[in-house]
Amino acid sequence: MKTPIYLDYSATTPCDPRVVQHMLPFFTEAFGNAASRSHAFGWTAEAAVEEARSQVAQLLGAHQKEILWTSGSTEANNLAIKGVAAMYRQKGNHLITAVTEHKAVLDPMKYLETQGYEVTFLPVDGKGHVDLAQLAAAITDRTILVSLMAANNEVGTLHPLAEIGALCKQKGTLFHTDATQAAGKITLDVEAQHVDLLSLSAHKMYGPKGVGCLYVRRKNPRVRLTSQMDGGGHERGMRSGTLNVTGIVGMGEAARLCRTEMATEMARVSALRDRLERRLLAALPDAVQNGDPKNRLPHLANVSFPYVEGESLIMGIKELAVSSGSACTSASLEPSYVLKSLGLGDELAHSSIRFSLGRFTTEQEVDFAADRVITEVKRLREMSPLWEMVQEGVDLSKVKWTAH
Amino acid sequence: MAYSDKVLDHYQNPRNVGALDKNDPNVGTGVVGAPECGDVMKLQIRVDDSGKIVDAKFKTYGCGSAIASSSLATEWLKGTSVDAAEQIKNTQIVEELSLPPVKIHCSVLAEDAIKAAIEDWRQKRAARTDGAEVKA
Numbered sequence: 247m248k249t250p251i252y253l254d255y256s257a258t259t260p261c262d263p264r265v266v267q268h269m270l271p272f273f274t275e276a277f278g279n280a281a282s283r284s285h286a287f288g289w290t291a292e293a294a295v296e297e298a299r300s301q302v303a304q305l306l307g308a309h310q311k312e313i314l315w316t317s318g319s320t321e322a323n324n325l326a327i328k329g330v331a332a333m334y335r336q337k338g339n340h341l342i343t344a345v346t347e348h349k350a351v352l353d354p355m356k357y358l359e360t361q362g363y364e365v366t367f368l369p370v371d372g373k374g375h376v377d378l379a380q381l382a383a384a385i386t387d388r389t390i391l392v393s394l395m396a397a398n399n400e401v402g403t404l405h406p407l408a409e410i411g412a413l414c415k416q417k418g419t420l421f422h423t424d425a426t427q428a429a430g431k432i433t434l435d436v437e438a439q440h441v442d443l444l445s446l447s448a449h450k451m452y453g454p455k456g457v458g459c460l461y462v463r464r465k466n467p468r469v470r471l472t473s474q475m476d477g478g479g480h481e482r483g484m485r486s487g488t489l490n491v492t493g494i495v496g497m498g499e500a501a502r503l504c505r506t507e508m509a510t511e512m513a514r515v516s517a518l519r520d521r522l523e524r525r526l527l528a529a530l531p532d533a534v535q536n537g538d539p540k541n542r543l544p545h546l547a548n549v550s551f552p553y554v555e556g557e558s559l560i561m562g563i564k565e566l567a568v569s570s571g572s573a574c575t576s577a578s579l580e581p582s583y584v585l586k587s588l589g590l591g592d593e594l595a596h597s598s599i600r601f602s603l604g605r606f607t608t609e610q611e612v613d614f615a616a617d618r619v620i621t622e623v624k625r626l627r628e629m630s631p632l633w634e635m636v637q638e639g640v641d642l643s644k645v646k647w648t649a650h
Numbered sequence: 651m652a653y654s655d656k657v658l659d660h661y662q663n664p665r666n667v668g669a670l671d672k673n674d675p676n677v678g679t680g681v682v683g684a685p686e687c688g689d690v691m692k693l694q695i696r697v698d699d700s701g702k703i704v705d706a707k708f709k710t711y712g713c714g715s716a717i718a719s720s721s722l723a724t725e726w727l728k729g730t731s732v733d734a735a736e737q738i739k740n741t742q743i744v745e746e747l748s749l750p751p752v753k754i755h756c757s758v759l760a761e762d763a764i765k766a767a768i769e770d771w772r773q774k775r776a777a778r779t780d781g782a783e784v785k786a
Contacts, residue, residue, distance in 0.1 A: 630709060
C-alpha cells in the first residue's frame with residue numbers, strides 16, 4: 247500500500263487510465279479543430295466531439311444537442327446563471343438559490359445583485375436541506391431561475407431534484423442544478439427530475455481537468471441563454487471558443503464509464519464509506535457525522551471530531567489526503583460556511599474532516615485510514631484542554647472564554 | 651501549508667504535555683483562547699519559594715503552530731525565574747519556530763498564556779501574604 251492515501255475524490259479524481267487511452271490520439275495524429283469544416287482533420291475531431299456529447303447526454307438522460315461544452319463547472323454555472331438572467335430580464339429579475347451552494351453559484355448570484363437583480367438565498371436545516379414549502383413561497387411571477395445543487399460538496403446532502411424540478415415547472419420558473427459532485431454517483435435524469443440546466447465537470451468523474459459542460463433544455467421549455475463570451479459562435483452561439491477536443495473526448499469516455507459502472511462501483515464504494523464511518527464513530531466518543539445520514543452521496547463522509555482542531559489533525563494524518571472544514575488551512579480564519587449554515591458551532595466546524603472515497607479506494611486503505619485517524623484523534627485529545635475539561639464534567643458551552 | 655522543522659518536531663514530540671494540580675498554591679494556571687476561534691491554550695507553572703519556575707505543563711487545542719508555540723513556551727519557562735518569564739515576547743517564539751504571518755496569533759496566544767499563568771500564581775501568592783500581613 248502506497249502512502250499518502252487519496253481520500254479527497256470530491257476535490258478531484260485521477261483520470262481513469264481508460265479515459266487517458268481514449269484521449270491520447272487527439273493530442274497528436276487526430277489534432278484537428280472541430281470547427282474546421284473543409285478537411286478530414288476537422289471532421290475527425292468533430293465526430294469525436296459529437297460522440298462525447300452523446301455519451302455525456304446519455305449519462306443525464308438528455309439529447310446530445312442539449313450539451314454545451316465549457317471549461318468546467320464554474321464556467322457552466324456562470325453561463326447558466328448570468329446567461330438566464332440576461333436573457334429573461336424582461337420576464338423578471340428574481341433568482342433563488344441556497345446558502346450552501348458552491349461559490350461558483352453564490353458569487354455569480356452576488357454579482358447579479360449588483361446589477362439590479364434580486365436573489366433569495368434560502369437557509370438550510372441541520373442536515374443541509376432547503377424547506378420546499380419555503381422554496382415554493384419564495385417563487386414569484388418575477389422569478390426566472392432556481393439554482394439548487396444536486397449534491398453538496400462538503401457534506402454530500404442530496405437535494406430532492408425531482409420534487410424541486412416539478413415545483414419549478416409548476417410555477418413556471420427555470421431550474422438549474424450544479425451536479426458536479428453528483429455525476430456518476432447518483433442517477434441523474436433531466437426528464438424525470440424536470441431539470442432545465444445542469445452543470446458538470448469532467449475532473450470530478452475520472453476525466454481530465456479544464457473541461458465540463460452545461461446541459462441546456464431544448465424542449466418544454468426551450469431554454470435560451472445570453473452568451474457570456476463572444477467570438478466564433480461555437481456551441482450554437484452560446485459559448486464561443488475553439489473546443490478542447492482532447493478534454494471533451496476524455497469527458498465523454500469518463501461519462502460512459504460512469505454510466506455503465508455506477509451501480510457496481512457505488513455499491514462497493516458506499517460499503518467502504520460506511521465501514522470507515524462506523525469505525526470512526528465507534529472508536530471516538532462524541533464524534534459526529536455531519537449532514538444527512540440517509541440522503542447523501544454514497545462516497546463521502548464528513549465527520550467532526552470534537553476537542554481536537556482540524557488543521558492539527560490533518561497534520562497528524564499526513565499519510566491521508568483529506569479536506570478539513572477548518573479554514574486554518576487557508577488565509578482566512580473563518581471555518582466552513584457550509585457547516586456553519588447547517589448550524590454547527592465553530593468548534594465542530596473547525597474539527598471536521600471530509601473523507602471522499604472513489605474508484606481506486608481499497609478496503610486496506612480504508613482500514614489504514616481509520617486506524618490513523620483514531621490514533622491521532624486520541625493523541626490530540628490527550629493534549630487538548632477541552633477534552634480534559636469534558637472529562638472533568640465541565641460544560642464547554644458554559645465556560646467564559648477569552649476570545650481573541 | 652509548509653511547516654518549519656521545529657514546528658513539526660514540537661507537534662510530533664510535544665514537550666511537557668500534561669497538567670499540574672490547579673489547586674496547589676504554588677501552581678499558576680493560564681487558559682486563553684476560545685474553541686470557536688480554533689485555539690485554546692492551558693499553560694501551568696509551578697514556582698518555588700525563590701520565584702523560580704520548577705515545572706511547566708501545557709495542553710493545547712489548536713493548529714500545529716499553536717501546539718508548537720505552547721510546547722516551546724514550557725521549555726523556555728522551566729528553570730527560569732518568574733521575572734524573566736514575564737519578559738518572553740511572542741516575537742521570540744515567531745523567530746524560533748519560523749512562524750508565517752498567518753500563524754503569528756499562535757505566538758501571541760502563547761505569550762498571553764504565560765502572562766495569565768504568572769498572574770494566576772501572583773494572585774494566589776498575594777492572597778496568602780495578605781493574610782499573613784493582617785496577622786502581623
